[in-house]
Amino acid sequence: AVMGFSMQMSATTGLLLLITGVVGYKLLQLGYVSVGSIGVAFTFIVLSGTSIQMFFEWLAQFEEAMTGIERLDNYLRRPLETGLKLPHSRQFVTNHPTYASNEEADLKRQALTQKPSAGIDVVDLWLKYGEDLPFVLKGLNFSIKPGEKVGIIGRTGSGKTSFVQALFRLYPFAEGKILIDGKGAGDVDLSLFRRSIALISQEPTLFRGTVRENLDLPGRLPEARLHDALARVGLTEWLEAHPLKLETVVEERGRNLSAGERQLLCMARCLLQEAPIVVMDEATSSVDPQSEEIMVRATREFFKDRTQIIIAHRLSTLEHCDRVLWLDQGQVRLFDRPAAVLPVFQSTHL
Structure with missing residues (x-):
């Protein structure tokens, strides 16, 4: 979509420059405008087209970034697997159950069985x-x-x-x-x-x-x-x-x-x-x-x-x-x- 919009803006800018050039040449022959005025018109058209194009490209990137943040937030708030909790050192606040600091330390020292093998x-x-x-x-x-x-x-x-x-x-x-x-x-x-x-x-x-x-x-x-x-x-x-x-x-x-x-x-x-x-x-x-x-x-x-x-x-x-x-x-x-x-x-x- 962004590429298509950029091509449309480039085509529109080119068309405006062409029209401005043709009309400016006629007006220059009739003495209504100067060469400097035509140059200013060209500069204004190019800068305006570039600014509009950059704004909408930035807007598309911003929308994409916000979609990523929304997905990340949804991922962080998904239910945990049954039997799991978040670590005590978590960096994002959610509604998930969390280990207490001593509970997490005890868990690291525990084993499901003290035997060398298990059935x-x-x-x-x-x-x-x-x-x-x-x-x-x-x-x-x-x-x-x-x-x-x-x-x-x-x-x-x-x-x-x-x-x-x-x-x-x-x-x-x-x-x-x-x-x-x-x-x-x-x-x-x-x-x-x-x-x-x-x-x-x-x-x-x-x-x-x-x-x-x-x-x-x-x-x-x-x-x-x-x-x-x-x-x-x-x-x-x-x-x-x-x-x-x-x-x-x-x-x-x-x-x-x-x-x-x-x-x-x-x-x-x-x-x-x-x-x-x-x-x-x-x-x-x-x-x-x-x-x-x-x-x-x-x-x-x-x-x-x-x-x-x-x-x-x-x-x-x-x-x-x-x-x-x-x-x-x-x-x-x-x-x-x-x-x-x-x-x-x-x-x-x-």
Whole structure:
């Protein structure tokens, strides 16, 4: 709209200059005006057209800015997720519930469970991404024991990633619930619930900052623990090759790292998190064989006392799981030992 108006103003200004020039030339021949008067008329037309054009362009920008402020205000006043509150240090006053300063400090020290692992109970879980959209999870019912290593398989669109999103309570459930150590997201603070789950996804989550910040954003852990975690995932030599060590800058999404280095850095962060539940969502699908070997070893050694959920397309990755959950169109097809599930899955998807 602004571009169209600018073109119209330019055309109108040009037309006025043409008319003024023609009329001024005739009047100049008749002796009614001087050359200076025609020059003043030209200057007035150009300045007037430019001023009007700049005013309406500024008005359009102002209207766009006010629309942005209105959207931001609407976003700030949207209802919070059930079980969450705003931090005590919030900078905008809204009607949302807010943590007291001591409550927020206590929450950071709390854990959903003091045990190294936690059981998961999925009870009649139904999930869809919108009111007018079909269900992606349909009446899931199963339990994962504390310390158990469970693989999840299924074709694309079967509900594997949807289950992980449901586990983190990223979408409200249509029906049912997920309990961790007997507690649901509605029974405890949602941030505490989510903090009990560590995720290593196919696309590593890294942000622009130092290696230290990507490993320990709150900055509460001693440097020795950070070095220990990096050593356990085989990144000590990589770190020593950088002069700044833990202060080495990581670009947004780890663009200055290889795929394997990104995943191993995320695994080191997962070790430091010490969550009772570890979820690996296609974590080894895009890494080199050496990095994959380290990650597979981690599931056997580093996370052996944690509850593990492993989503993978490579069935060989799941052979050492305690049980395998086969999801098909958002429903449980089979949930049993790998020897009972994997051959049937392979024969069905030949």
